[in-house]
Amino acid sequence: MTAAPYGFYGDDFTGATDTLANLARAGLRAMLFVEAPTPARLATLGPLDAIGVAGAARALAPQAMRVELNRIGALFATLGVRVMHYKVCSTFDSAPGVGNIGVAIDCLRRHFGNALVPIVGGQPNLGRYCAFGNLFATAGGAQAYRIDRHPAMSRHPVTPMQEADLRLHFQTLGVSVNSLDWRAYAFPDAALSDAIENAGNEPLLFDVLDDAHLLRIGRVMHERSARTPMLAVGASSVAQAWAMAAAGQCEMTASPSLEAAQSPVFVLAGSLSPMTEKQIEAAHSYRRVELDPCAMHDASYRDQCRAQIADGLRAGRHVLAYTHRAPVDMKADAAPLAARCAELLRDVVAEVRPKRIGIAGGDTSSFGVQALRPWGLSYVAPLDRGVTVCRVHSDEAATHGTEIMLKGGQMGGADCFERLVYGRL
Known part of the structure; x- marks a missing residue:
């Protein structure tokens, strides 16, 4: 090797x-x-x-x-x-x-x-x-x-x-x-x-x-x-x-600019951070689908959400699915909720095959990427401070070549999701 x-x-x-x-x-x-x-x-x-x-x-x-x-x-x-x-x-x-x-x-x-x-x-x-x-x-x-x-x-x-x-x-x-x-x-x-x-x-x-x-x-x-x-x-x-x-120097090489999306973008936000909440509020270009954390364990409820998201993407709309503000007693269930969100992501991608997706939240990102089953990621372009767009490398045709943004809860500015649609503004 x-x-x-x-x-x-x-x-x-x-x-x-x-x-x-x-x-x-x-x-x-x-x-x-x-x-x-x-x-x-x-x-x-x-x-x-x-x-x-x-x-x-x-x-x-x-x-x-x-x-x-x-x-x-x-x-x-x-x-x-x-x-x-x-x-x-x-x-x-x-x-x-x-x-x-x-x-x-x-x-x-x-x-x-x-x-x-x-x-x-x-x-x-x-x-x-x-x-x-x-x-x-x-x-x-x-x-x-x-x-x-x-x-x-x-x-x-x-x-x-x-x-x-x-x-x-x-x-x-x-x-x-x-x-x-x-x-x-x-x-x-x-x-x-x-x-x-x-x-x-x-x-x-x-x-x-x-x-x-x-x-x-x-x-x-x-x-x-x-x-x-x-x-x-x-x-x-x-x-x-x-x-x-x-x-031998402090300066980094110039980064390529992220181009505007050529097809509908799907974003899944599982983060409950205040910054992600601001980003959701500023995401004016998306059709929004609110996810009930207490119902995400129910397969029939997830299927309803999948259909709603898929319909929006097929109609040419960008779609943002996000968990609403969870009650305090949901904190202990963060990992199971992230796993259910990942299943929803997997099903949407398998059905519609969006070319650019975004995931917000550490646990949601980890479970989401694993659900998509890539073998690797390569760099495409920066999106915001601490936020990167990568290309998926996979043995499965449904996801190979997909552009994906993974974002921690505190990362990016308020217009981060808008940038994912229109490129670096």
Whole structure:
């Protein structure tokens, strides 16, 4: 098998497509697989600069994570990657019992021998910043909030962020982390290397305030991984740092513009985030179909919804199907609801075969992509900040070549769904 220098595992599908986009925008030949690729599949694609696997570790309990990530670690070690990127949400939200990033580090570092495990603490292009080990994030505007005071992430229903100091946050996840603050990036190379060595053998959290910091981190990753394969942890900023250092500059290559849709667009929104609600309200070009979360378990109800959606698409209308605001006691049923939404998506696509679709919501995206049964995704164009349109690669004619947007609840601007119809406005 031909080695790819860079490998990444996305702990959810939406974030994995953002990493794919950042690598592709840098001119790297990258493919995101929905399942671990076989040697035969890789052989059909020719040389790749980056190989990714989209997973669901963010929603798994620790033991299930260990099974999944030990398998993934062994795969990427066999492929000979120099950097194994465990891609997490840019807000680092995680809990001891679900999506535990500490468990991921413990599993994956056993497959990659480099003593340095960089944790890249911010992603400026998404409004994520790390200073003196503390994480800050914007919330759709210019103001940056300490993550434990963020209006959404401090109240996340599954993994609320209650500590801004990521070193303390990682302690609750069972891993000890050292840190390197942003002032060290002014050091000459030798002095920066000494600062890294003096930080010890624990995973090392790197502050990030701007792209120049990412460039410096990327140079460290290139230099150190050339000696011994390395595990790196963080959002798509890890890929940005790697690509910037490869290019020797902070600027990314120009992105292609998404063209307007030539046929009806279907969007399924399962996210309950305030940003997705704004996007639904602003989606004036769509016929709307509201889905009752309490009735989605009923096959006959889903069939009625499928018929309504299919009729709209066949009539040449863009259609947005969305779950209405669920009652509080529905939070515990998020995964079953996402699975039922995925079944609805699968049935609509099989019947009408829309050429462009969008899915909003982390769980909804993960279940939705799996229901469509692609083997991979490739990059088409950016849609909005942190939102990417990809092309489906599948052995099934109904979905092969379909353009698909996967969007986390907090990602994109209010006109995100409109952009999916008309291209980048």
